[in-house]
Amino acid sequence: MSTRLDDQDLDEKIISILERDARVSNREIGRTLGVSEGFVRKRLKSLLETRKLRLGTLVSATAMGLTCGSFIRFRVAPEAVSAVAKRLSEFDEVRFVGISCGRFDVYVVTLTTDRDAMFRLLRERVDPLPGVSFVDVREIMDVLKYEPNQVRIK
């Protein structure tokens, strides 16, 4: 049992090294933690396969010219909710899609080059979706806090 706890502990340590820089080699991680390269490779493979972790490249939205963030919230007919959510999740500009309860049925966060691109997304690709009865748009002025390294791995 103590071995298993040690493994979990090592997993956490591997993750925290990779959270700072995912390009650190398995060999280097092994050296830091005093385990073999093979062990690190095996643990990392398991973390990736069980979808606890994903390695990714985060890019500055500003540097990429994406300056307009918006919350777009929808009221959708119950039978259409899942199709609308799925369709929205296919758009590149859409970073988050949740099916929610409360005043809105589908909750979306978008990131676009500018307001015009957001409007075009709404007019050309969202408005035609069947079942959407109400759209509430909140353009973000300023982001004071945001944790980019949390994702949903499907």
Next chain:
Amino acid sequence: MRLPLNRPRALDDLDRKIIERFQKDPRVSNKSLALEFGVAETTIASRIRALEENGVMRVVALRDIHAQGYELLAHIDVFVEGRAALEVAEELAELEEVAMVATCAGSPQIIIQINAKSRQELAKVIADRLAGIRGIRAIESSITLDIIKLTSKYLE
């Protein structure tokens, strides 16, 4: 001439190609990038360093929100009265349970995201933490029943 480090400069084609390549394979080696783009490995290394130091790119491990134990994700509209919304937003940003704070034009002035490990925890954040902040007149919550998409491509 060498550009001083930390001075942000416009991205060129090579920078963009490096970023794109990392988006496909975060652990691609400098050596294979050098071969692929026909430049020296040292050029690749210094480009990557500049991209990282200028805050343009970071190659990192991303954690699954459910695997971390966050079962409940709530977006909350915060309606502010009698106090500068930015002050309220700053106080909200200090709360550990609050994962995201954004200010908006109009009302609600602030939208936040809370990640909670249970219903009880969410209730506690709302009752103990939000209620303690002066200037919050009302809140309206949307509880996520199912996350269809939550990606991270961007640093900010």
